[in-house]
Amino acid sequence: MSFQALEDILTVCDEEKILFWEAVLREDMNDRLVSREDSISKMKEMWYAMFHASRHYDASLKSSSGLVGGTGGQMDLYRQREEPICGDFVAEVMAEALKMGESNACMKRIVAAPTAGACGVIPAVLVPLYKRGQVTEEQVIEALYVTAGIGQVIAERAFIAGATGGCQAEIGSASSMAAGALVYLKGGSNAAIAQGSAMALKNLLGLVCDPVAGLVEVPCVKRNVIGAVNALSSADMALAGIESRIPPDQVIDAMKEIGTKMHVSLRETGEGGVANTPTAQLVRERLEKNGD
Amino acid sequence: MSNIFDILGPVMVGPSSSHTAGAVRIGYITRVLLGEEPIVADIGLYGSFSSTGKGHGTDRALVAGLLGMHPDDIRIPQSFELAREAGLDFAIHGIQLQDAHPNTAVIEVTGKNHKKLSVESCSIGGGRIRISKLDGITVNCSGESPTLIVHNIDQPGHVAEVTSMMAKCEVNIATMQLYRDKRGGYAVMVIETDQQVPEEKRRWLENLDGVIKVTYIDGEEI
Numbered sequence: 305m306s307f308q309a310l311e312d313i314l315t316v317c318d319e320e321k322i323l324f325w326e327a328v329l330r331e332d333m334n335d336r337l338v339s340r341e342d343s344i345s346k347m348k349e350m351w352y353a354m355f356h357a358s359r360h361y362d363a364s365l366k367s368s369s370g371l372v373g374g375t376g377g378q379m380d381l382y383r384q385r386e387e388p389i390c391g392d393f394v395a396e397v398m399a400e401a402l403k404m405g406e407s408n409a410c411m412k413r414i415v416a417a418p419t420a421g422a423c424g425v426i427p428a429v430l431v432p433l434y435k436r437g438q439v440t441e442e443q444v445i446e447a448l449y450v451t452a453g454i455g456q457v458i459a460e461r462a463f464i465a466g467a468t469g470g471c472q473a474e475i476g477s478a479s480s481m482a483a484g485a486l487v488y489l490k491g492g493s494n495a496a497i498a499q500g501s502a503m504a505l506k507n508l509l510g511l512v513c514d515p516v517a518g519l520v521e522v523p524c525v526k527r528n529v530i531g532a533v534n535a536l537s538s539a540d541m542a543l544a545g546i547e548s549r550i551p552p553d554q555v556i557d558a559m560k561e562i563g564t565k566m567h568v569s570l571r572e573t574g575e576g577g578v579a580n581t582p583t584a585q586l587v588r589e590r591l592e593k594n595g596d
Numbered sequence: 597m598s599n600i601f602d603i604l605g606p607v608m609v610g611p612s613s614s615h616t617a618g619a620v621r622i623g624y625i626t627r628v629l630l631g632e633e634p635i636v637a638d639i640g641l642y643g644s645f646s647s648t649g650k651g652h653g654t655d656r657a658l659v660a661g662l663l664g665m666h667p668d669d670i671r672i673p674q675s676f677e678l679a680r681e682a683g684l685d686f687a688i689h690g691i692q693l694q695d696a697h698p699n700t701a702v703i704e705v706t707g708k709n710h711k712k713l714s715v716e717s718c719s720i721g722g723g724r725i726r727i728s729k730l731d732g733i734t735v736n737c738s739g740e741s742p743t744l745i746v747h748n749i750d751q752p753g754h755v756a757e758v759t760s761m762m763a764k765c766e767v768n769i770a771t772m773q774l775y776r777d778k779r780g781g782y783a784v785m786v787i788e789t790d791q792q793v794p795e796e797k798r799r800w801l802e803n804l805d806g807v808i809k810v811t812y813i814d815g816e817e818i
């Protein structure tokens with residue numbers, strides 16, 4: 305039986321005097337009947353796949369619709385040229401998010417986290433920390449367990465797919481997962497991990513899923529940036545001791561309520577929101593013409 | 597119930613778990629069900645698979661699956677070219693269906709030993725799939741556990757033959773579904789099991805009177 309609430313994870317951690325990630329790892333061993341080593345090696349595979357995808361980003365690629373490609377490279381050039389408003393670290397996080405989102409749109413191999421559309425958020429915050437030598441591979445693996453635990457609770461209590469809950473369920477969930485990982489990596493407590501994840505999710509509540517022409521391209525790629533940057537700021541708030549006034553599990557429940565009420569045109573059908581703008585309509589028509 | 601690697605994972609070629617990864621799995625499971633290398637495939641796309649399929653690489657993903665690729669295979673974008681090299685002749689077009697899931701594909705395949713099969717399947721999200729029709733008969737299975745599928749003439753005795761064979765080789769039946777087009781017509785048994793069904797037993801089944809064909813999914817590769 306997997307965790308039904310973040311509170312359950314915190315209780316197990318308290319009772320057994322273990323860290324958040326350890327509780328998730330043990331649960332996985334129970335759930336899939338695998339050894340500790342097997343679970344960890346599978347998690348390593350996920351990390352290697354993320355890191356590999358980041359390293360092999362190709363700025364010259366374009367998605368099949370032609371809408372997406374190259375922005376990760378533009379961001380890197382900008383970082384070299386001048387001091388970004390957000391500072392270099394945050395700009396690097398942004399570049400990573402763009403790269404992964406674009407790689408996904410261009411049919412490269414990525415890790416769905418929790419979905420393909422939101423695949424850039426978690427690596428965007430982990431890869432720069434790792435590249436700068438601020439965290440070890442072992443710590444990254446542990447942080448990935450933190451993300452998985454948070455994501456699993458969100459999937460249990462609400463949803464992680466744009467078609468069911470809007471973009472809050474994809475980018476929002478990814479951001480929440482990434483915030484928890486960051487709090488852990490910076491030495492925050494188990495409770496602070498849950499707080500960081502709650503604030504990240506709460507800040508993206510209501511985000512609709514409105515992909516142009518139904519493709520995982522616009523606004524998806526750039527939403528990975530807000531997911532990642534929101535994770536950074538939420539983690540910093542949690543590390544400062546700031547708490548979500550609404551308990552983490554209740555925030556997840558609120559997301560479920562919002563997603564359920566969200567109109568179907570705003571849930572991955574490509575009919576409403578950004579997808580319904582005149583420019584998006586033109587794109588759709590053009591693609592339909594080239595279609596067959 | 598999802599495990600943590602459904603949340604963090606799978607490793608896949610983008611851009612969409614339902615329209616790309618799920619489509620690869622649909623192609624793949626069609627190949628497995630056919631039981632031999634496909635040489636001709638007619639692929640009908642319905643709903644969102646048809647309207648946004650091209651931009652999501654659904655077409656290339658389905659062909660990649662038919663060639664035996666998995667969702668993380670980096671050759672998926674080149675599947676059309678690879679199909680030509682492998683001698684797989686395919687056609688892709690839109691189709692109209694009644695009451696089907698929006699992400700549905702109907703694939704009619706012919707294998708190199710002339711086996712034929714029609715598989716209707718849908719991608720239900722997160723890369724997971726469901727087989728909804730076999731040779732035009734409604735079924736319902738995911739291919740996530742070992743699944744034995746027996747196509748036979750609807751006549752008494754076949755169910756008993758299959759279940760007693762399973763009991764003898766100690767294979768536990770998890771679910772069993774029976775479908776037919778009409779009394780005495782074409783029937784399909786879909787049996788999901790906890791253990792693998794040995795190959796020689798499947799061959800034995802295939803040679804029984806009234807059994808038209810037997811297909812098998814081992815539940816591990818999908």
Ligand code: SF4
Nearest residue numbers: 421466471474513524
């Ligand atoms: S807009 Fe929709 S498809 Fe795009 S990332 Fe958000 S949830 Fe996914």
